[in-house]
Amino acid sequence: xxxxxxxxxxxxxxxxxxxxxxxxxxxxxxxxxxxxxxxxxxxxxxxxxxxxxxxxxxxxxxxxxxxxxxxxxxxxxxxxxxxxxxxxxxxxxxxxxxxxxxxxxxxxxxxxxxxxxxxxxxxxxxxxxxxxxxxxxxxxxxxxxxxxxxxxxxxxxxxxxxxxxxxxxxxxxxxxxxxxxxxxxxxxxxxxxxxxxxxxxxxxxxxxxxxxxxxxxxxxxxxxxxxxxxxxxxxxxxxxxxxxxxxxxxxxxxxxxxxxxxxxxxxxxxxxxxxxxxxxxxxxxxxxxxxxxxxxxx
Amino acid sequence: xxxxxxxxxxxxxxxxxxxxxxxxxxxxxxxxxxxxxxxxxxxxxxxxxxxxxxxxxxxxxxxxxxxxxxxxxxxxxxxxxxxxxxxxxxxxxxxxxxxxxxxxxxxxxxxxxxxxxxxxxxxxxxxxxxxxxxxxxxxxxxxxxxxxx
Numbered sequence: 001x002x003x004x005x006x007x008x009x010x011x012x013x014x015x016x017x018x019x020x021x022x023x024x025x026x027x028x029x030x031x032x033x034x035x036x037x038x039x040x041x042x043x044x045x046x047x048x049x050x051x052x053x054x055x056x057x058x059x060x061x062x063x064x065x066x067x068x069x070x071x072x073x074x075x076x077x078x079x080x081x082x083x084x085x086x087x088x089x090x091x092x093x094x095x096x097x098x099x100x101x102x103x104x105x106x107x108x109x110x111x112x113x114x115x116x117x118x119x120x121x122x123x124x125x126x127x128x129x130x131x132x133x134x135x136x137x138x139x140x141x142x143x144x145x146x147x148x149x150x151x152x153x154x155x156x157x158x159x160x161x162x163x164x165x166x167x168x169x170x171x172x173x174x175x176x177x178x179x180x181x182x183x184x185x186x187x188x189x190x191x192x193x194x195x196x197x198x199x200x201x202x203x204x205x206x207x208x209x210x211x212x213x214x215x216x217x218x219x220x221x222x223x224x225x226x227x228x229x230x231x232x233x234x235x236x237x238x239x240x241x242x243x244x245x246x247x248x249x250x251x252x253x254x255x256x257x258x259x260x261x262x263x264x265x266x267x268x269x270x271x272x273x274x275x276x277x278x279x280x281x282x283x284x285x286x287x288x289x290x291x292x293x294x295x296x297x298x
Numbered sequence: 299x300x301x302x303x304x305x306x307x308x309x310x311x312x313x314x315x316x317x318x319x320x321x322x323x324x325x326x327x328x329x330x331x332x333x334x335x336x337x338x339x340x341x342x343x344x345x346x347x348x349x350x351x352x353x354x355x356x357x358x359x360x361x362x363x364x365x366x367x368x369x370x371x372x373x374x375x376x377x378x379x380x381x382x383x384x385x386x387x388x389x390x391x392x393x394x395x396x397x398x399x400x401x402x403x404x405x406x407x408x409x410x411x412x413x414x415x416x417x418x419x420x421x422x423x424x425x426x427x428x429x430x431x432x433x434x435x436x437x438x439x440x441x442x443x444x445x446x447x
Contacts, residue, residue, distance in 0.1 A: 044311065047304070048307060048309075051304075051376055055367050059340065153308045212369055213338060215337055217340070217341035222342065227365055233308070234308055
């Protein structure tokens with residue numbers, strides 16, 4: 001029977017594409033619910049970030065005037081000889097161009113700074129970035145993988161601790177961080193920014209803030225000492241929360257596209273299947289008709 | 299005019315109230331009491347219990363380090379960690395305390411005396427003690443009843 005084989009092959013293909021679509025659809029739903037949770041966490045951390053920034057700008061206005069480094073070592077601006085870059089990606093793929101884009105942005109930053117500094121080390125957070133920089137032979141100062149989809153503050157603190165220790169010991173003069181900023185569910189933007197030395201945020205209502213006559217307990221310098229490390233930790237934490245929300249939304253979109261593509265393919269294959277089946281039936285009919293005609297001719 | 303109080307940590311907003319008439323705070327230099335119309339103040343926080351007097355009772359919150367600012371009766375607490383007394387898990391706190399004590403009494407061979415791990419264990423011990431003490435005080439028969447009794 002001609003064509004029977006191809007009919008079966010197409011039918012098997014349809015089956016397999018259908019089951020792929022089922023898997024990608026399930027992954028889309030999982031990513032959608034994780035995205036919501038990741039977004040909620042990013043939002044929940046915002047009040048702390050906002051108040052911290054406000055307090056720091058007020059405190060900075062009070063203690064301003066002098067050289068930052070004299071006030072607190074984390075504020076010290078030095079000639080940049082050595083720098084460190086925290087590169088945040090996801091551990092898992094299937095997230096469209098998310099990690100490739102982030103890796104490209106990270107590589108761009110490294111290449112831009114490389115001619116101007118004597119050494120640049122990368123601290124990858126997430127397997128995709130770790131693999132990328134390890135392959136390219138970059139020196140990795142430390143690496144953090146498998147932080148999970150919803151890392152808590154305590155898990156993130158060691159990352160900030162490492163770069164603060166390196167900065168304070170003089171091992172690096174500047175630290176930047178790169179992550180996928182969550183713009184909305186469809187758009188993520190690779191973003192890099194400096195986190196050390198700390199550039200104190202400008203007071204939103206500058207004059208008004210510094211005109212308040214605060215009592216400081218113990219002293220403004222001691223308060224900076226407790227606040228500044230928290231500020232760095234908070235920035236790293238916020239970057240990771242955004243990166244996680246971006247990861248889930250990118251995965252959700254990628255999986256939706258995969259599901260759509262699979263369903264389209266099922267449509268095309270079904271058409272081909274019907275055609276092939278029709279052809280084989282027509283062929284069989286012709287055989288029968290031909291056979292009957294031959295019998296009648298006798 | 300009552301105080302507006304908001305206690306936030308990096309992970310969440312722990313408490314937000316606009317009707318606090320008195321606030322007792324574990325500041326780093328000792329306990330202080332804030333009443334409405336307090337002078338503008340910024341202070342570091344120690345570990346301990348924060349008591350907010352509100353209409354109809356007292357809110358008790360365990361605070362573990364951080365920062366407090368009061369300006370124009372607006373109190374912002376940026377806590378390293380904080381939880382409402384009703385949210386404290388006593389069993390977990392007891393377990394954490396036992397763990398920290400085991401580390402500090404040298405039963406853990408991985409701990410180098412005077413190292414970073416000791417500091418960590420000490421602060422873990424203090425956090426767990428703060429939690430346990432607050433729970434004991436607040437959930438006793440005469441105190442605030444436990445929400446998960």
